[in-house]
Amino acid sequence: MDSQFRQNRLTGEWVIFSPSRRRRPMDFVRDLKPSNLQEYDSECPFCPGNEQKLSKIAYEVRSKDKATWATRAVYNKYPALTVNGRHSRNLSGPYLSGNGYGSHLVILESPRHDLQLSIMDREDLVVVVESYHHCYSMLAQDPNIMLIMLFKNYGESAGASLYHPHSQVVASAVVPRFIREREREEQRYFDEYGRCAMCDIIEFEINEAKRVIFQNQNFVIFVPFAAEVPCELWIVPKKHSADFNDISEVEKVSLAECLEVVMKKMSNRLNNPDYNFALNSCTRYKNNEPQLHWYLRIVPRLTTRAGFEIGSG
Amino acid sequence: MDSQFRQNRLTGEWVIFSPSRRRRPMDFVRDLKPSNLQEYDSECPFCPGNEQKLSKIAYEVRSKDKATWATRAVYNKYPALTVNGRHSRNLSGPYLSGNGYGSHLVILESPRHDLQLSIMDREDLVVVVESYHHCYSMLAQDPNIMLIMLFKNYGESAGASLYHPHSQVVASAVVPRFIREREREEQRYFDEYGRCAMCDIIEFEINEAKRVIFQNQNFVIFVPFAAEVPCELWIVPKKHSADFNDISEVEKVSLAECLEVVMKKMSNRLNNPDYNFALNSCTRYKNNEPQLHWYLRIVPRLTTRAGFEIGSG
Numbered sequence: 001m002d003s004q005f006r007q008n009r010l011t012g013e014w015v016i017f018s019p020s021r022r023r024r025p026m027d028f029v030r031d032l033k034p035s036n037l038q039e040y041d042s043e044c045p046f047c048p049g050n051e052q053k054l055s056k057i058a059y060e061v062r063s064k065d066k067a068t069w070a071t072r073a074v075y076n077k078y079p080a081l082t083v084n085g086r087h088s089r090n091l092s093g094p095y096l097s098g099n100g101y102g103s104h105l106v107i108l109e110s111p112r113h114d115l116q117l118s119i120m121d122r123e124d125l126v127v128v129v130e131s132y133h134h135c136y137s138m139l140a141q142d143p144n145i146m147l148i149m150l151f152k153n154y155g156e157s158a159g160a161s162l163y164h165p166h167s168q169v170v171a172s173a174v175v176p177r178f179i180r181e182r183e184r185e186e187q188r189y190f191d192e193y194g195r196c197a198m199c200d201i202i203e204f205e206i207n208e209a210k211r212v213i214f215q216n217q218n219f220v221i222f223v224p225f226a227a228e229v230p231c232e233l234w235i236v237p238k239k240h241s242a243d244f245n246d247i248s249e250v251e252k253v254s255l256a257e258c259l260e261v262v263m264k265k266m267s268n269r270l271n272n273p274d275y276n277f278a279l280n281s282c283t284r285y286k287n288n289e290p291q292l293h294w295y296l297r298i299v300p301r302l303t304t305r306a307g308f309e310i311g312s313g
Numbered sequence: 314m315d316s317q318f319r320q321n322r323l324t325g326e327w328v329i330f331s332p333s334r335r336r337r338p339m340d341f342v343r344d345l346k347p348s349n350l351q352e353y354d355s356e357c358p359f360c361p362g363n364e365q366k367l368s369k370i371a372y373e374v375r376s377k378d379k380a381t382w383a384t385r386a387v388y389n390k391y392p393a394l395t396v397n398g399r400h401s402r403n404l405s406g407p408y409l410s411g412n413g414y415g416s417h418l419v420i421l422e423s424p425r426h427d428l429q430l431s432i433m434d435r436e437d438l439v440v441v442v443e444s445y446h447h448c449y450s451m452l453a454q455d456p457n458i459m460l461i462m463l464f465k466n467y468g469e470s471a472g473a474s475l476y477h478p479h480s481q482v483v484a485s486a487v488v489p490r491f492i493r494e495r496e497r498e499e500q501r502y503f504d505e506y507g508r509c510a511m512c513d514i515i516e517f518e519i520n521e522a523k524r525v526i527f528q529n530q531n532f533v534i535f536v537p538f539a540a541e542v543p544c545e546l547w548i549v550p551k552k553h554s555a556d557f558n559d560i561s562e563v564e565k566v567s568l569a570e571c572l573e574v575v576m577k578k579m580s581n582r583l584n585n586p587d588y589n590f591a592l593n594s595c596t597r598y599k600n601n602e603p604q605l606h607w608y609l610r611i612v613p614r615l616t617t618r619a620g621f622e623i624g625s626g
Contacts, residue, residue: 094517095538181494197407200406201407204407204408208406225408226319226408
């Protein structure tokens, strides 16, 4: 059975109903830290030489010496969404559903099994950021795609099932309600004050200098005022921009520097925690709107989500 | 420092900023299953005889033989919210905050350290449901309280820090955005069809009989069409009712029967998984509205929340 979108009519939330994802492999062992790992794992589908375990390769950047690849994007073998079938809606009784139209890529961030972002050098990280952008742009070309979400799950408690350094990109024909809600709130703020909320926030944070962790010419990193978890961090472009797709070459280098700072600090000061990050960019047709501002949200898994958060779902 | 509400101006989400909660104890050991447990644990603050480790007792039901208590509500020693100070708002730069006004109770569901809901008998569960209702009613009397959330975290991965059988009740002066969104969607459905969405859903589910797990005279249990996690279950009153506070005596007994069925099935068929449940009732002033319908949502922790869900926050 192909995956479906299904809507909860009480909340408006769209979820992905995808039976095939239950069959994906799990090789993640708790407390498997980089120091225990080899550069190459013969069982890992993402390591060079094991390509027969992969589905199709979507994109590849060669290494500087051209001997191997530096980063790669592959189609997820257990995709949450696929471009099979048309984007559609179906009403059955009180329920609304639709084809799970979209794409699901995995970006391999290094050929080395053990080279996590926290131990990469600046040059490697620039290539990683360039690959994020390339995949984002590529998926944005499909007019049926409403939203592109780039995210990383690091560690078992963050939902990672394979260790080899990778991020994921899901391109989706529907917009989750959290994104809608964020866009609505940013619109409301703009209507009230005539300014972008995030532009106001970064100006305030830079002046206050209480929660800022790092800044360079193009980005600022800070702990958000209303962090949802301890040590949550946002990396925000200083220039107003709704869409990650519009990032410039020089901003990519600045963003790589920010990633280097954040990953090394998390690894050193928080003892290499599990974490998620997510690129919060705008939905299609909103890339020029004055109230939206993209940012990268990093959420370490230091505590367990429970109770109040679950209860409010 | 007392806890605060803090608002994320991009999403409208209110979070609870509560430094004192970092000091709470953690005695939960992974894989500690009921079979390994004693009836009494001298280190457990919730076991009878250890009351010096508790903060104030709010409410108590005596056991049938009057020798001890059957259930108890105690003020959380590490509360997320307290009634200290007034309910207020504070604007600072682009940020909105307010006192963390509210209450945080723990309902001890048994004097026995090892008596989880799944091994209680019907009579015990009726007393548990009555205690839920009593605490709910008690907290609803404070006119500053906008929302009462009753929930249970069972197991470490569900966020429980103590094993002794207990649930929690948080009474809050602000409404989380997920609740607002749900109320908005239920309003939208009512505007479109002139009927309560949940009433339509349970009628459809009972007719289809595909996802219904159990029903009795007053309640139906089913897997929701757009479940967010595998084996998610909803226990829904058949009679239209916005507010759990309005539950009748006979409905309490019916609900206890449903809890018995759900807890035994989860324990037997899913191997006693960690889980959360949450009572989704209406916010203050909405208890008579025709579009809202309370329900109990049960979310087993069989998989890890990640990626798409985090990314959409």
